[in-house]
Amino acid sequence: MSTDAEQHQQTGGPDEAAQEWRRWHEERVLAVAAPYGPLALTGTHWLSDYPEGRIPAVPGQWREDGDAVVLTATAEDGIVVDGKPLTGEVRLGADSGPADDARVALGDRRLVVIRREGLWAVRDFDPDAPARHAFSTVDATPYDPAWVVPGTFRPYAEERDVRVANADGAERGLGLGGELAFTVDGDEHTLQVTVEEDGSLWAVFADATSGNGSYRFRFLRPGTPAGDGSLSVDFNRALLPPCAFADHFLCPFPPPGNTLTVPVAAGERNRLDA
Incomplete structure (x- = not known):
């Protein structure tokens, strides 16, 4: 996924946003299927x-x-x-x-x-891996503007390191720099997030669809918050983690508190093979 896509902000109308999402999704499928994807x-x-x-x-x-x-x-x-x-x-x-x-x-x-x-x-x-030849596409929910919600980043006074299970069965540290707050159907929810070196945010989350309509957990990269902590949170760009495509990645599972009680019917859901 490109940096521009990761730092996507909603700037046009719903039709333009939907077209941009389709382009993003097509590029994402191509990146997954690339020779060294x-x-x-x-x-x-x-x-x-x-x-x-x-x-x-x-x-x-x-x-x-x-x-x-x-x-x-x-x-x-x-x-x-x-x-x-x-x-x-x-x-x-x-x-x-x-x-x-x-x-x-x-x-x-x-x-x-x-x-x-x-x-x-x-x-x-x-490039000749069997999984690459079997791959068809990434199943994703069609764009829904309702899943673009305003959010607020609340940084911690100090970064916290928590031990979480990884996809390979080992536990490793996950650095968390704050929480991302947003509202869905009138209720506030929060996700603990990692702050990347460039200031952008990254969350590992699950929700009520995880394992029941979508992969067991997903990634979210909402971009970089403004000076006041505000940013747009686009769940249409929820990502499958690398371990959804190959068993040999070390993806961290969601940290405690990062399983949303609401179904997030948006974004990438599963890998589809031919």
């Missing part, structure tokens, strides 16, 4: 599980070394780093960009180095 992830391999440095189905030797991963390979391994065949050793930091920009390639595959809470892992993105 979330459907292409075939594995997340934690190096702590492989102390000998050998990852199944991934050539080379991978080992942790303080603030880096050391990758050792021979010409027979077929590994390319920064566009050049690797013969010998290279130190790798965590990849910060999209998978197709990863430093390490193996044919059409991209091997992405990540670090979470001090632990290193290698992600394997394969």
